[in-house]
Amino acid sequence: MNLAAQTALKSLVANDTIRVGRLISPLAIRYLVVPLGETPSKAAINLVESLSNQLDLRRTYYASDLVIFENVSWLPIISVLDEESSVASEQAGDIALTGQELKSTMPLLVDQNSVANKRVKSRFSGGTVHLAVPFDSRWQLFVDGALLSPRVAFGSSTAFDAPIAGVVSLHYKTSPLRYLYLILQTLAWLCLLMLAANFSRFRRRIRQIDVKKITLVPESPRPEQKIDMASR
Amino acid sequence: MKKIGWRFALAIGLILASFIAVIFVNQLGDGDRTTSLEQRSENIFGISSMPSVAGSSQLSSSWFCPGVPGAEKSVTSEIIVANSTDIPITGKVTFISSDKPAAAALLVVQPFTRSVFDATGGRKSKYISAIVELDSGSAAVEQRIIHPAGDSVSLCANKPSDRWFFADGFTGSDSMFNILLSNPFPDATVVDISFVTAEGKREPASLKGVIIEPESVFSLAMGEQGARNEIVLAVSVRATAGRFVAGKLQHFLGRGRLGYSTSLGASSTSRQWWFAGGQKNLDTDEQLVVFNPTSRDQSVSVAFLTGTTDEIFREPLVLTIPAGRVTTLATSKLPAITDGRYGIVVSSITDDFVASDKDSADEFVVVEQVTSRKFENKTGTTTIFGAPFGAPSRVWTVASGSPASGGSLVILNATSLVATIKISTVGPAGSVAIEGFEQIKLDAAAVIEIKIPLTSADLPILVEADNEIVVQREVNRGHELVGVSSVLGLPHRSTGMTLVTGR
Numbered sequence: 128m129n130l131a132a133q134t135a136l137k138s139l140v141a142n143d144t145i146r147v148g149r150l151i152s153p154l155a156i157r158y159l160v161v162p163l164g165e166t167p168s169k170a171a172i173n174l175v176e177s178l179s180n181q182l183d184l185r186r187t188y189y190a191s192d193l194v195i196f197e198n199v200s201w202l203p204i205i206s207v208l209d210e211e212s213s214v215a216s217e218q219a220g221d222i223a224l225t226g227q228e229l230k231s232t233m234p235l236l237v238d239q240n241s242v243a244n245k246r247v248k249s250r251f252s253g254g255t256v257h258l259a260v261p262f263d264s265r266w267q268l269f270v271d272g273a274l275l276s277p278r279v280a281f282g283s284s285t286a287f288d289a290p291i292a293g294v295v296s297l298h299y300k301t302s303p304l305r306y307l308y309l310i311l312q313t314l315a316w317l318c319l320l321m322l323a324a325n326f327s328r329f330r331r332r333i334r335q336i337d338v339k340k341i342t343l344v345p346e347s348p349r350p351e352q353k354i355d356m357a358s359r
Numbered sequence: 360m361k362k363i364g365w366r367f368a369l370a371i372g373l374i375l376a377s378f379i380a381v382i383f384v385n386q387l388g389d390g391d392r393t394t395s396l397e398q399r400s401e402n403i404f405g406i407s408s409m410p411s412v413a414g415s416s417q418l419s420s421s422w423f424c425p426g427v428p429g430a431e432k433s434v435t436s437e438i439i440v441a442n443s444t445d446i447p448i449t450g451k452v453t454f455i456s457s458d459k460p461a462a463a464a465l466l467v468v469q470p471f472t473r474s475v476f477d478a479t480g481g482r483k484s485k486y487i488s489a490i491v492e493l494d495s496g497s498a499a500v501e502q503r504i505i506h507p508a509g510d511s512v513s514l515c516a517n518k519p520s521d522r523w524f525f526a527d528g529f530t531g532s533d534s535m536f537n538i539l540l541s542n543p544f545p546d547a548t549v550v551d552i553s554f555v556t557a558e559g560k561r562e563p564a565s566l567k568g569v570i571i572e573p574e575s576v577f578s579l580a581m582g583e584q585g586a587r588n589e590i591v592l593a594v595s596v597r598a599t600a601g602r603f604v605a606g607k608l609q610h611f612l613g614r615g616r617l618g619y620s621t622s623l624g625a626s627s628t629s630r631q632w633w634f635a636g637g638q639k640n641l642d643t644d645e646q647l648v649v650f651n652p653t654s655r656d657q658s659v660s661v662a663f664l665t666g667t668t669d670e671i672f673r674e675p676l677v678l679t680i681p682a683g684r685v686t687t688l689a690t691s692k693l694p695a696i697t698d699g700r701y702g703i704v705v706s707s708i709t710d711d712f713v714a715s716d717k718d719s720a721d722e723f724v725v726v727e728q729v730t731s732r733k734f735e736n737k738t739g740t741t742t743i744f745g746a747p748f749g750a751p752s753r754v755w756t757v758a759s760g761s762p763a764s765g766g767s768l769v770i771l772n773a774t775s776l777v778a779t780i781k782i783s784t785v786g787p788a789g790s791v792a793i794e795g796f797e798q799i800k801l802d803a804a805a806v807i808e809i810k811i812p813l814t815s816a817d818l819p820i821l822v823e824a825d826n827e828i829v830v831q832r833e834v835n836r837g838h839e840l841v842g843v844s845s846v847l848g849l850p851h852r853s854t855g856m857t858l859v860t861g862r
Contacts, residue, residue, distance in 0.1 A: 138418070142518070145421045145492065179602060180518045182490075185546050186601070199545045225419075225492065227451075227463075323370040 131283040132156075139177050146225040148183030148198040153216075153229070153281040155259030157201040159184065161194045183228070204242055204259045205297065206231035208286070213255035219282025231257070236297055243299045252292040258285040265300045408627040409750040410514045411852040415444075417496030422515040424502040425606020425623045426488040426539035426576055429456060429479040434506050436478035438489050438515075441499045441758040441819035442468040443785040450493035452476060455541060456484035461574040466491075468498070471785050473758065473819050478502055486576045488541035488604065491515070499758035499819070499849050508610055508619035509739060509836035512759060512846045519543065520626035521598040523605035526650035526685065526727040527742050528554070528592030530582045532613025538579045538594060538624075541604045542571040548601030554581065555650065557591040560683040571603055590614060593650040593685045593725075596624075609742065615644065616731055616740040618842060625725045625744050628652060630707040632726040632745030635771035635806060635831040636845055637663065637701040639691055644731040647688040649705065651680035653722045657709045661688065664702035664771065666805025677708070680724060702771035702806045702829070703728070705745065732842040739842015743831070751827035752850030757820040760784065761811035766834035766843070768809045770822065772801045778826040782809065784818040801828070822848065 135150035137143075144150060159178060163171050175194050178184055188195035202208075208216060212229040235256060238247045242260055256268060258277075262285045268275040271293030280286035289295070413420050427436035442448045448468040455461045459482060468474040479487045491500050503512045528536045542548045552566035563585060571577040586592050596605055605624040611617050638645060651657045660675040676693075680686045690696065690703070707723040731740040751773035761767070772778045782796035793815055801807050801824075811820070822830050830848035 141417065143417050143419055143496075145518070179521075182543050183545065185544075189600075225451075319370065319374070323367070323374065325367055325370075 131281075139181070140174065142177055142180070144225065145180055145182050146200075147178075147181050148200040149224045149229060151198065152200045152202050152224065153257065153259060153284045155202055155204045157198050158187070159196045159198065161196075163192050163194065165192065167192075200228050202229055202231050202257060202259060203234035203237075205235045205245075206257050207233050207235060207251055208255045208257050212257075213286075213288075216255060216257060216280040216286050217278075219279075224281060235295060242297070245297045248294050248296045250292075250294050251289075253290055256287040256289055256295070258287075258297075260285055263299075265302060267298045267300055269296045269298070270294070408520075408625070408629065409747050409847070409850065410517050410623070411750075411752070411850045412499050412756050413496035413517075413852050415497055416852075418494070420493050420496050420498050420500075421517060422491040422493075422500035423517070423519060423541065423543060423604040424478065424489045424491070424500070424515040425513055425604065425621065426486050426541055426608075427478045427502065427504050428608065429482060429484040429487040434504060436505065437503045438476045438478045438491060439473055439501045439503060439759040440466065440468050440476070440491065440493070441473040441756065441785065442470060442495070442497075443499070443756065443790060443819055443821060444495060444497045445470045445789065446495075448493050448495040448498050450491060450498075452480070453490040453492070453543070454480035454482060454487055455490065455543060455574045455576055456482060456487040457576045457578060459484050468493075471787055471789055473760070473785075473817075478504075484576075486539050486578050488539065488543075488576050488606075489515075490543050499756045501758040501846075502621075503759060504608075504619070504621055505837065506610075506619040507838060508617075509838065509840050509842070509844060510762075510834070511619055511621040511741075511836075511844045512832070512834065513606065513621045514623045514846065514849065516604050516623055516626060519602035519604050521602050523596045523603070523624035523626055524628065524650060524652055524725040525594040525605075525607050525624050526725045526744075527648040527729055528581055528586070528594055528607070529590060529609065529611060529616060530587055530592060531590045531616070533582065533588065534612045534614075534616065535608070535610040536581045536586075536592065537608045538581065538596070539606045539608065540571050540577040540579065540596065541606075542573060542575055542577070542601065543604070544601060545573050546601055547571065547573055548603045549599045550596050550603065551599060552579065552584075552594065552596050554584070554586055554595070555591070555593040555683060555685050556586060556589045561585065568599070571601075591648075591685050591687065593648070593652070595652045611740045615738070616729075617738040618740045618836060618840065620740065620742050620844065622742060622744060625747070627747070628722040628725050629747035630723040631748035632705045632724075633747075633751060633771065633773055633829045634703040634705075634726075634728050634743070634745045635829045636728070636730070636743070636769045636833060637690065637703045637806070638730065639696050639698050639701070642733045643691060644733070645689075645691045646729045647690055647703065647705065648727045648729060649678060649680050649686045649688065650725045650727075651682060651684060651686075652725065654682050655709075656681050657707060657724050659724060659726075660706050660708050662704050662706070663690075663696055664704060664804040664806065665697070665699070666772070666802040700769065700806045700808055702773075702804065703745075704773075728845075730842075730845065734841040737841045739836055739840055741843060741845045743845040743847065746829045746847055746850070750850050751829050752852075753824050753827060754851035755822040755828070755830035755848035756851065757822070757830065757832050757848045760818045760820050761816055761832070762834050762837070763813065763816040764835040764837050765813075766811055766832060768811060768820070768822065768848075769806060769831045769833060770801065770809065770824075771806050771829040771831075772803060772824075772826060773829055774826040775803045776826050777802055778824045778828060780807075780822065780824045780828065783821045783823070784815045785821060786818050790821050820848075
């Protein structure tokens with residue numbers, strides 16, 4: 128998806144497209160903000176110029192120091208695509224994106240959590256559910272408990288073809304290998320830390336201190352002093 | 360003790376090396392990206408304001424056509440898309456109109472062909488504009504109106520602009536002069552319109568803050584805006600919010616002008632305007648209309664290019680156009696010009712632009728050429744904008760070619776070197792040079808008129824040269840009318856286009 132965003136931005140800067148909104152639509156990008164500052168650079172001015180020529184961006188805020196465009200073709204992070212967009216999502220490349228405006232019929236699983244931690248469940252009446260996240264086969268969509276497997280959408284994001292209506296929930300099944308990698312990474316860091324800190328040097332320092340024999344000399348007995356109180 | 364230091368230093372060294380490697384790799388990546396963008400920027404932001412063919416350097420292209428009448432039964436209109444590559448071009452055409460919602464249709468243009476589409480999309484609206492989006496940078500698009508008063512071809516813009524200018528409006532003898540403002544954006548565009556007549560500049564309150572609704576076409580009959588029966592009429596349209604595309608439809612009905620002419624507006628002023636199709640003879644009445652939309656007086660030099668050495672070095676004609684006014688130069692009446700074909704270059708001399716480095720924000724002038732040709736009491740008039748500064752190129756495409764009714768190419772060598780020119784048509788076998796036009800020598804600053812043979816009619820034409828040239832097409836107006844309709848070819852962007860600094 129980074130590649131998709133990069134390609135879209137390159138097309139924008141190169142004036143290669145007038146539909147950048149559609150190109151970034153599967154990435155769920157709704158606003159494009161260009162901070163210009165007091166003395167805008169030439170690159171920033173050119174960027175605003177290119178953005179101003181885009182047919183699917185709406186000027187939301189236009190000031191000398193800040194410009195905000197709204198993408199009228201944006202898709203929510205999790206949404207149900209309409210039929211045409213669903214067909215388009217099976218293809219990759221700019222043509223699939225720019226050929227028509229992508230539309231969602233409704234957003235799904237709206238809550239405050241990130242995509243991978245959705246706690247809510249939504250009811251929907253079937254269709255293609257699009258996730259604005261990089262494709263990963265570990266995404267799982269459950270419709271009334273039935274597990275659906277994902278497919279690649281628009282060549283980069285994730286979609287589920289769900290021909291059945293019901294209550295939807297989304298999960299990401301973390302790979303067991305991830306935990307192994309975490310353990311390995313922790314071990315590697317520990318090793319590096321030990322190597323850098325070199326705890327054994329304290330022991331060695333102690334070892335390297337010269338051993339000196341200490342001879343205990345018994346104190347010689349002093350003569351007992353007697354005070355003759357009577358002679359005083 | 361020594362052993363401990365060694366290991367400690369090794370560990371620190373490893374960590375530092377990792378950090379340096381990460382920074383180095385990141386910087387290397389950034390550098391590559393910056394270079395790539397800069398290379399693209401040089402082509403993209405340093406181009407002329409004139410519509411052009413991007414070429415293979417660009418993966419797609421967009422064309423905003425100025426608009427056609429959609430409700431007149433006697434008028435038909437076409438969008439011509441030329442594909443000079445060996446792969447099919449696909450795309451989409453969106454029709455926006457004055458009173459209906461936008462509609463889109465898919466299109467496919469087969470390799471080495473040109474496709475002709477109905478410019479109205481089968482819709483009945485007063486005015487309709489087409490936006491053509493294609494998946495190839497090598498495509499070329501034009502708009503053609505077939506009108507009983509004379510067919511007219513006009514260029515389509517590559518992008519909208521926040522300002523458009525027209526130097527020659529004409530409402531004499533109740534001639535029609537309509538301006539079409541197309542807004543292809545999802546936001547409304549707000550424009551201020553001002554015009555200049557022989558009496559001076561006028562900015563009616565009714566033309567301030569005119570709203571062009573999203574994805575619609577707004578038409579303005581200048582005769583109904585207090586500019587009736589004017590023989591001098593220049594128009595500036597500037598957006599206060601948004602961008603748009605502007606074109607003009609002119610139907611000349613008298614006072615020395617007859618016929619139908621359409622044109623895309625000028626999206627910027629320029630400090631130089633090139634015209635290939637100058638002509639002087641007893642039957643031709645030619646004018647240069649110079650519009651100064653700025654708030655300061657502008658001086659321009661007008662040089663006539665015939666390829667003859669002594670005429671090249673002749674002192675150019677100097678005109679001063681007062682701020683916000685129009686000056687018309689009747690070139691046919693200049694005694695110093697000999698009969699025949701010539702090129703014209705109009706250059707701003709207000710500032711020494713060679714030495715100036717801060718004029719990129721300045722505005723200069725807009726120049727149009729008006730040519731009326733007469734034959735047996737019949738007249739045919741055409742208007743054409745010149746090629747602005749930066750437009751002369753080594754490769755030009757003529758998308759719709761020359762019609763079967765006849766036409767010619769007029770080519771101006773814009774350099775001081777001899778140019779060798781090849782003229783090809785794009786047909787089923789690809790680009791093939793027209794017999795007899797494989798190698799044409801054209802002297803410095805000279806003009807040549809080439810009649811396109813009927814066997815090459817309706818084929819896209821490719822003109823290639825080893826120096827910068829300007830290509831203008833003159834096609835018969837059809838309907839057995841006298842005169843021609845003039846339109847520039849489309850220069851190729853990546854070959855010889857230089858930086859534009861005028862706005």
